[in-house]
Amino acid sequence: MLVTDNISHLRTARWADPRATWGLVPTMGFLHEGHLALVRAAKTANDYVAVSIYVNPTQFAPTEDLSTYPRDLERDLALLRAAGVDLVFTPSNEMMYPAGFQTRVEVTEITRYLEGVSRPTHFAGVTLVVAKLFNIIQPTRAYFGQKDAQQVAVLRRMVQDLNFNLELVVCPIVREPDGLAMSSRNKYLAGAERQAALVLRRALDAAEAAVASGQTDAEAIRAEMRGLIAAEPLAKLDYVSIADAQTLVEVEEIAGERLVSLAVFIGRTRLIDNVIIHR
Amino acid sequence: MLVTDNISHLRTARWADPRATWGLVPTMGFLHEGHLALVRAAKTANDYVAVSIYVNPTQFAPTEDLSTYPRDLERDLALLRAAGVDLVFTPSNEMMYPAGFQTRVEVTEITRYLEGVSRPTHFAGVTLVVAKLFNIIQPTRAYFGQKDAQQVAVLRRMVQDLNFNLELVVCPIVREPDGLAMSSRNKYLAGAERQAALVLRRALDAAEAAVASGQTDAEAIRAEMRGLIAAEPLAKLDYVSIADAQTLVEVEEIAGERLVSLAVFIGRTRLIDNVIIHR
Numbered sequence: 322m323l324v325t326d327n328i329s330h331l332r333t334a335r336w337a338d339p340r341a342t343w344g345l346v347p348t349m350g351f352l353h354e355g356h357l358a359l360v361r362a363a364k365t366a367n368d369y370v371a372v373s374i375y376v377n378p379t380q381f382a383p384t385e386d387l388s389t390y391p392r393d394l395e396r397d398l399a400l401l402r403a404a405g406v407d408l409v410f411t412p413s414n415e416m417m418y419p420a421g422f423q424t425r426v427e428v429t430e431i432t433r434y435l436e437g438v439s440r441p442t443h444f445a446g447v448t449l450v451v452a453k454l455f456n457i458i459q460p461t462r463a464y465f466g467q468k469d470a471q472q473v474a475v476l477r478r479m480v481q482d483l484n485f486n487l488e489l490v491v492c493p494i495v496r497e498p499d500g501l502a503m504s505s506r507n508k509y510l511a512g513a514e515r516q517a518a519l520v521l522r523r524a525l526d527a528a529e530a531a532v533a534s535g536q537t538d539a540e541a542i543r544a545e546m547r548g549l550i551a552a553e554p555l556a557k558l559d560y561v562s563i564a565d566a567q568t569l570v571e572v573e574e575i576a577g578e579r580l581v582s583l584a585v586f587i588g589r590t591r592l593i594d595n596v597i598i599h600r
Numbered sequence: 601m602l603v604t605d606n607i608s609h610l611r612t613a614r615w616a617d618p619r620a621t622w623g624l625v626p627t628m629g630f631l632h633e634g635h636l637a638l639v640r641a642a643k644t645a646n647d648y649v650a651v652s653i654y655v656n657p658t659q660f661a662p663t664e665d666l667s668t669y670p671r672d673l674e675r676d677l678a679l680l681r682a683a684g685v686d687l688v689f690t691p692s693n694e695m696m697y698p699a700g701f702q703t704r705v706e707v708t709e710i711t712r713y714l715e716g717v718s719r720p721t722h723f724a725g726v727t728l729v730v731a732k733l734f735n736i737i738q739p740t741r742a743y744f745g746q747k748d749a750q751q752v753a754v755l756r757r758m759v760q761d762l763n764f765n766l767e768l769v770v771c772p773i774v775r776e777p778d779g780l781a782m783s784s785r786n787k788y789l790a791g792a793e794r795q796a797a798l799v800l801r802r803a804l805d806a807a808e809a810a811v812a813s814g815q816t817d818a819e820a821i822r823a824e825m826r827g828l829i830a831a832e833p834l835a836k837l838d839y840v841s842i843a844d845a846q847t848l849v850e851v852e853e854i855a856g857e858r859l860v861s862l863a864v865f866i867g868r869t870r871l872i873d874n875v876i877i878h879r
Contacts, residue, residue, distance in 0.1 A: 332765065339618035423709045424727075424761035430702045448703075456763040482703035484735040486611065 322402050324409045326416060328457055331371075334408055335458060341368040344490075345460035347451060350374040351391040352400050355495040355503040359464040360404045362492050371408040371458050372401055378414060380446025391508045410458065417453065426452045428475045428482070434569045435471050435562050435582060436593070444475050451476055455485050462488045466495070468502050470580055470595040474569060494594070496522070502594045509590040517555035518587045521594040524549045524561070528581045532598050537575045539563040550585055559584035559591065566597055575600050601681050603688045605695060607736055610650075613687055614737060620647040623769075624739035626730060629653040630670040631679050634774040634782040638743040639683045641771050650687040650737050651680055657693060659725030670787045689737065696732065705731045707754045707761070713848045714750050714841050714861060715872070723754050730755055734764050741767045745774070747781050749859055749874040753848060773873070775801070781873045788869040796834035797866045800873040803828045803840070807860045811877050816854045818842040829864055838863035838870065845876055854879050 323334055335343060344363030348356050356372075363370045374397055381387035394411070401409055425445060432444040455463065465473050473491050480489050495503045500522035501515075510518055524546040531542045543561045550558045564571050566578040575598065582595035602613055614622060623642030627635050635651075642649040653676055660666035673690070680688055704724060711723040734742065744752050752770050759768050774782045779801035780794075789797055803825040810821045822840045829837045843850050845857040854877065861874035 328763065421757075422761050423707055424758050425704065425706045425708060426762070427704045427706075428702055429704060453761075453763050456765060459765060478700075479703050482701050482732075483705070484607065484732050486735060486738060 322406055322409060324398060324411060326410070326412050331408065331410055331457065335371070342461040343367055343458065344370045345454065345458050345463045346370065346372045347454050347463065347465070348372060348374055349376045349390065349505065350397050351393055351505040351508070352397045353503045353505060355466050355468060357400065357404055358495050359466060359492050360401065360406060362490060363462065363464050364405055366490070367461060369407040370405070371410060371460065372406050373410040373454050373458070375412055375417065375450070377417070377446060377450040379418070379449055380443050382440060382442055391505055417450070425449060426479070428478045431471070431474055431478060431569045434564065435560065436584065437471070439559055439584070444472070447472055448475060448479050452479065452483070455487065460487055462490050464490045464492060467491050467595070468494045468504065468593070470582055471569060474567070504592065506590055506592065510587060514555055514588045514590065517553050518592055520550055520553040520556050521583060521585055521592055524583055525581060525594060525596045528563070529596060529598065532575055532600055537600070539572050539575055542575070546583065550583070555587055557586040559586060601685055601688060603677060603690060605689070605691050610687065610689055610736065614650070621740040622646055622737065623649045624733065624737050624742045625649065625651045626733050626742065627651060627653055628655045628669065628784065629676050630672055630784040630787070631676045632782045632784060634745050634747060636679065636683055637774050638745060638771050639680065639685060641769060642741065642743050643684055645769070646740060648686040649684070650689060650739065651685050652689040652733050652737070654691055654696065654729070656696070656725060656729040658697070658728055659722050661719060661721055670784055696729070704728060705758070707757045710750070710753055710757060710848045713843065714839065715863065716750070718838055718863070723751070726751055727754060727758050731758065731762070734766065739766055741769050743769045743771060746770050746874070747773045747783065747872070749861055750848060753846070783871065785869055785871065789866060793834055793867045793869065796832050797871055799829055799832040799835050800862060800864055800871055803862055804860060804873060804875045807842070808875060808877065811854050811879060818851050818854055821854070825862065829862070834866055836865040838865060
């Protein structure tokens with residue numbers, strides 16, 4: 322397994338056999354089963370697998386948790402080695418954003434909703450770093466988790482609009498046995514917060530059950546979800562959304578493909594979760 | 601010579617031999633000797649040469665000459681066939697910017713000066729379409745003319761910041777025998793305007809002569825250039841600039857690498873020209 326922060330070395334490995342297919346799994350490290358499921362999907366479909374580990378500063382607002390974001394490179398590399406990964410790219414901030422850097426890559430509309438309301442600069446950072454990683458590694462396929470549903474929609478738009486020559490593959494959310502969606506930020510949950518965090522999944526379950534029982538009024542479902550969050554003392558709601566799965570615009574009716582998503586603070590930790598509903 | 605607007609067909613040809621090198625010459629068509637010099641440079645250094653012909657609407661302001669920009673596809677294709685070009689990409693607006701398109705690629709600082717003052721949206725259109733063309737064709741090398749000096753600086757910045765895996769090659773300005781820089785827009789020059797247009801080159805010659813004779817005060821040289829433009833009745837100055845060749849910031853002293861550039865309206869036709877001075 323080649324571990325490098327050197328783009329020239331990376332490209333030599335990447336293009337040693339120009340007919341080989343490569344899967345890329347971009348990560349911010351502190352890997353969990355969700356990341357490893359992406360790696361396994363990439364292993365199955367490609368000749369080689371590259372993983373990037375980079376806590377990208379441009380996708381954090383000044384008020385967010387950049388400095389405390391959990392890191393454990395040694396453990397990450399052991400996991401990736403065991404998973405049979407071929408190449409790990411571990412760039413520095415100085416390499417990614419050297420003095421004089423002044424280029425932006427932005428998706429302008431679907432970034433305004435959901436996460437974009439409380440994190441207005443977040444997706445510009447994501448699209449910028451992912452565009453760079455795509456150009457550095459030039460993968461055949463790139464793997465992302467459905468956990469970050471809006472990120473997936475934004476990157477799909479970017480790939481299409483900028484004609485990146487790759488396939489974007491989205492893998493299902495991986496959950497703890499009790500239903501909590503895997504996230505590196507789950508590490509922040511202390512004591513009773515871990516149990517309280519299950520309220521996100523309970524709210525999504527309630528939405529699915531309501532639709533299964535014939536409820537088609539989106540606002541009634543949102544109200545029920547808000548009620549469940551309000552009933553959990555350690556939880557503070559950021560948003561509940563039922564939106565068109567493509568445009569991310571809020572809907573009135575459950576019809577076609579809907580993205581049900583929410584963001585909730587559990588103590589000081591902000592968690593997100595979602596489910597796609599078809600009807 | 602494959603002429604296509606189909607990205608899938610193009611990629612099949614591009615990647616038939618993945619070890620082959622490809623040169624790309626992006627153009628807006630209505631080809632002149634300047635374009636053909638880029639094609640010849642690309643032929644010399646690469647196994648295959650692709651040319652794109654696309655009058656990109658996003659780099660024109662609503663007040664500019666998008667609708668009247670000269671076009672002659674049949675003549676262009678004959679010239680490219682004779683020059684031994686392998687592939688010509690001729691996309692439509694609907695393919696390049698389909699409904700729902702919403703991605704931006706921008707270089708934020710060096711786009712503010714020179715052309716950016718009177719054309720504030722121009723370079724965002726250029727970087728967007730060139731990023732798309734780079735991803736569509738994935739050339740080994742891409743060729744641009746020094747005539748558009750700021751465009752070259754902006755694209756160099758974009759390639760570096762976004763880690764495009766290609767070499768940007770800049771070729772010298774090609775001129776008519778009397779010194780007028782070749783441009784598709786020269787077609788607009790009617791009657792006495794063609795002769796008046798030589799004032800751009802005279803102003804640059806005067807700047808070079810001043811530096812050769814020991815003048816190091818940039819403002820004195822700008823003043824001399826402005827005087828020459830003012831003396832030409834059909835000319836109206838947009839700007840005269842003597843700037844750092846990398847940052848494009850105006851300088852006080854001639855020292856190191858300086859970009860001397862100007863934009864002048866000859867009648868209703870806006871022309872640009874430039875020279876790099878080392879001292």
